[in-house]
Amino acid sequence: MATMTVESVKRFGHTIKEHTISVPWDYDNPGETFELFAREVIAPGGEDKPALVYFQGGPGFPAPRPVGTPGLLGKALERYRLILLDQRGTGRSHRIDSASPAADLEKLKFLRQDNIARDAERLREHLGEDKWSMFGQSFGGFCITSYLSLFPESVERAYFTGGLPTLDKGADELYRSTYRALHARQEKFYREIPWAKGRVEEIIHHLDNAEELLPTGERLSSRRFRTVGIELGRGTGFDTLAYLLEDPFREVKGEKRLRTDFLADVGARVSFYGAPLYAAIHESIYGAVGGQKVTGWSAHRVREEFEDFAESGTWLTGEHIYPWQFDEDPALRPLKEAAFALAEHEWESSPYDAEALGKADAVAAAAVYLDDIFVPFEESMDTAAAYKDLRPHVTNKFQHNGIAEDGAGIFGELLRLADDH
Template sequence: MSTPEIRRFGHTFKEHTLTVPWDYDNPEGGTFELFAREIIPPGGQDYPVIVYLQGGPGFPAPRPYGTNGEFGGVLGAAAKKYRWILLDQRGTGRSHRIDGASPEEDRSVERLRLLRQDNIVRDAEALREHLGIKRWTLFGQSFGGFCITAYVSLAPESVEHAYLTGGLPTLDKPVDELYRATYRKLLARQNRFYAEIPWARARVEEIIHHLDNSEELLPTGERLSSRRFRTIGIELGQGTGFDSLAYLLEDPFHPHGGEKRLRTDFLAGVGQRVSFADGPLYAAIHESIYGGVGGAGATNWSAQRVREEFPEFAEDGTYLTGEHIYSWQFEEDPALRPFAQGAQDLAQYHWQASPYDAAVLADAPATAAAAVYLDDIYVPFEESMATAATYRDLRLHVTNKYQHNGIGVDGAGIFTELQLLVDDH
């Protein structure tokens, strides 16, 4: 079903919904409504289509709000040549959002295991066929690039071009090896942070000691533990991360009733960073996107197990942790508690196969271009380069100008660079 067209920001907006099965191998096992928003630029009714595959996992497609927002970045740059399809991936946005208020069935391992990138591809293929489009182009940031790599593996003839930013996944490293690489990257990045902001190390250690010996409550009412505080290190992977963390840490304490206490604005800032209320699905399914890769079966809380190999990040360490999910977060974060059993069962789920096929990638007709960030702490550079070499035709834009969130800094510039690579036949 498609809705009537409306005009916003000089563009034509259309909405598409399509009933698709949760399990393509068992179509009788229930369905949901897949949602996608189409954006047609002025005069672009006959432009080719480009599909936006969001990063995450567990987040919906962007909601454009004006020419100074997304249309000033990737969306605006691509709209000079393409009409967009912004796809809400299954379990997000208007494609049957799953959160703590969802029915228990939605939070079970039987449902969560169906949210991986291979099924996102199958949803997109169902939408492509429904819209009568023979081939289309893909854009994917971070996890969106993982989805593209799965897409080219599963349906290579459906992809005209592919643009990936910070999202070339490992094809052959089991999840434990992948997380070892991310901890090594994070260690180097954090040491650089401490070199540039010399006082930050002592401040982090002071806060950790305080939280281990005093009760401090977040605005949502729960006690803040030192291990949960340490997860703010995910911000080190963003271009402004050093400064945003430095401003957060610069003056966290004040005297209260003769005691040293954390300031309420500091606790609010930490609370915003460590809560998964906006996207609990991200935490619930995060490790599953590596399931089956490199022969790995169950992920078994890989990030939690592997961090004990690194004293700086171990349970009794003092370094901030990054894009890693731990089992205890499902006890401490109110937004994640409803997912505790499902996440535990998913961590033990035995994946039978990888969502990627190197042999198909090596022969796929699509021309692709990828922005690879040299210092990326989320998607290791070395693994990205190895995967890039597997694609039949993938052109690289390698840079250390940006961190993982490069498209948030200069999305138009990065997309333009990639488009030039693709157009340079």
């Protein structure tokens, strides 16, 4: 039986309880354990409200650290006690990063959504909840889908934002979908900001022919620069990229050079120092889905099927992780051996069970974004149809990070859909 500790304080008018329980790294072979952490936020008078566990997007990121209750958090607290779970390997749940010992880096294969779901079920049991509800943003929705596959009887309601994963497409096919979605999104960017394409090509040509160093000391390659395209999947991404690109060069001693503020901005965007797990385990979340047991650097291989995104191309890339990043990013170099081993790992089973989802009694509601470059629309709608009762809220008003722009409004719409049954 896992041990549990609870600490309670008052902050910003709310009761904050900190829960720590001991759970195994490997549920198939229980032995070595770690301390799983979750923070419970209770609004004034909300002690008897039902529980809602929050699964953060990612993978590889901890739960939010609230300093107040604006937006989605505030809306959720109107009805629920909010459980902010630090997923294994993040935050206070035994963070794994470039400074971790080798023994921790060998645990990357245990960080998938199915084990996060098992951790959450242990937490539910120790909180004494017969059932609880769930919210998941992006990868958080993948965690919910895995949880409902394993423990459908434990869920009252499930709320998704940009997080309905494919159930039947392997990593290769999924990444083809993301490259196609990104291509359409980038075409729109170049239509709205017509000078941006030439500027991107100018920067790529410059980086291929001149040494430019990031503030962290390493040379910036053109292929690494191209990964700033992940911004195209965010609501204000067109404008943010346009501001980045508008005036990147200056003349220094008669030579064309990139400005230091440009290099600082790009450096922050292309470094995984804050969350190296995002890069190291990213493709593993698709392991064995659709029968593809080995991901094998899928995004890297599949990009060569698209001329614009290939190594020789000039279009910006998106939520794609490439093996060479583990050489070029100092934050990822210590994780290289473990990440390469994970890429060749043979996954025995998918983290999802479509049959179980089709029988689960939980009421589900999902915000699905039409031109999402992270979790493509068509695959999301296929998964929505697999659920016994999932009500989609389809919109083109937001991009993948919709909850950052109007979390309260989106969650309010999901509540309305779930209530209407």
